[in-house]
Amino acid sequence: MSRGDRSTRAMHQALPPALREAVDNFAEHLSRVRNRSTHTVRAYVTDLVSLFDHAVRMGCVDLAELDLSVLRSWLARQRTTGAARTSLARRAASARAFSAWAHRAGLLPSDVGAALASPRAHRELPGVLRADQAAALVDGPTRRVTPTDPPPTDLPDTHRAPTHHPGTGPAAGPTPGEAAVPLRDRVLLELLYATGVRVSEACGLDVADVDHGRRVIRVFGKGGRERSVPYGVPAQRALDDWLRQGRPAMVGAHSGDALLLGARGGRLNPTTARQIVGAYAEAAGLPRTSPHGLRHSAATHLLEGGADLRAVQELLGHSSLASTQIYTHVSVERLRAAYRQAHPRA
Structure with missing residues (x-):
């Protein structure tokens, strides 16, 4: 068990029983109903335990007391401790997913996370290999x-290769x-x-x-x-x-x-x-x-070869077309590089 896992487990055990039970039930929902992977469930649980630990520190010991101000305060604290934009976006998504589930389950009077905004994650262009x-x-x-x-x-x-030891023939x-x-x-x-x-x-x-x-x-x-x-x-x-x-x-x-x-x-x-x-x-x-670099390369080469974006989405198994569209940016960057190199008025 890693140090982070031990810290999360300790914070989980220190939560009030109602909050601890909510985390466990949500994890079971993700695993059994949503069929999420063990890694994904662990990430959600880590985020929720951090959220509830912060809520308890703010005096929120009952799930019904969880409101938008607590969620925003939690994200603000994460930002001041140096969390990256991608991490903040993921944690906000975890809070929204839990809030929606808790509201449907009757644990929250309203879906307080629906109005929670999160920083737009900066998406760097993936590095790809040339075809050769x-x-x-x-x-x-x-x-x-x-x-x-x-x-x-x-x-x-x-x-x-097998090692040859002297004297063994x-x-x-x-x-x-x-x-x-x-x-x-x-x-x-x-x-x-x-x-x-x-x-x-x-x-x-x-x-x-x-x-x-x-x-x-x-x-x-x-x-x-x-x-x-x-x-x-x-x-x-x-x-x-x-x-x-x-x-x-x-x-x-x-x-x-x-x-x-x-x-x-x-x-x-x-x-x-x-x-x-x-x-x-x-x-x-x-x-x-x-x-993952080979995956990036395959997608980019398909698009550069004229493949339809929807077809590439299906091949890669992306649930959203937005995940696939990043590869069009890679192709555009290559086009710009070729233009700057070859056009007399670039």
């Missing part, structure tokens, strides 16, 4: 499939599991870039989620929403190689139906997947890159 850089990244593992080409030494431990070649790692890495990179899925979605794929005939994968995104995402021929080749040669060599007792496997045979962890992407980017001499 993305190609160099996803092609990285293919340069390591042959045993005669040793892996870079700066990749994660699961990628390192000739150095052995890679085991089947070690030889399968580049095939796993290749299919991971291909799928992330070809489909633009989130890293958690990629790691959550099962073998049965791949429709080889139609070349689509079935993805379960935020809130358990299901969508079908197409992929191309390079990703299909990577999938075929992985399922035919790679996965059987890495499969273990805890593999289940997972498509992508870790070094010990279990489902590939998103943290490990992030390390894999970052290591291959560094080995290829590319800017620092994450799976």
Whole structure:
């Protein structure tokens, strides 16, 4: 448990019983009814515990006493302690979501959070790779499939070549599991870039989620929403190689139906997947890159290639078109850069 989790738990236990019960019931509503992820529920609970701790300090010990002034005072205090605009916006959203739920549940006489304004979160343009850089990244593992080409030494431990100890005889070649790692890495990179899925979605794929005939994968995104995402021929080749040669060599007792496997045979962890992407980017001499950077790159390249914004929204699994529109800004910035470089009167 992190220090922040321990602090939140301590504040939660110190709340009056009515407020503590309200937090617990709202968390259960988010988890069971709204089907929110554990991470999302934890974030909401952290925000609410902070809000109620502030309310108690202001003398509000009953939920019915919660009003707009308390909410505004809480956000103002967050701002004076240095909270970023994005954090303030998220906390205001947490307060509004709780207020709406509590009013529907009869715990609040009115939806006091409906009038709560929040600072507009500053949205920085996401960094994206050029198409040739993305190609160099996803092609990285293919340069390591042959045993005669040793892996870079700066990749994660699961990628390192077996160590030969003096006096133990000739150095052995890679085991089947070690030889399968580049095939796993290749299919991971291909799928992330070809489909633009989130890293958690990629790691959550099962073998049965791949429709080889139609070349689509079935993805379960935020809130358990299901969508079908197409992929191309390079990703299909990577999938075929992985399922035919790679996965059987890495499969273990805890593999289940997972498509992508870790070094010990279990489902590939998103943290490990992030390390894999970052290591291959560094080995290829590319800017620092994450799976989310590949998602940004896929969306931007689709739009620059003429894809419809609504289609990209569906592919990415965005519930709001506003989330997808940020990628149009990236394309405009590239257009401006090209204009300034090429036009005689720029």
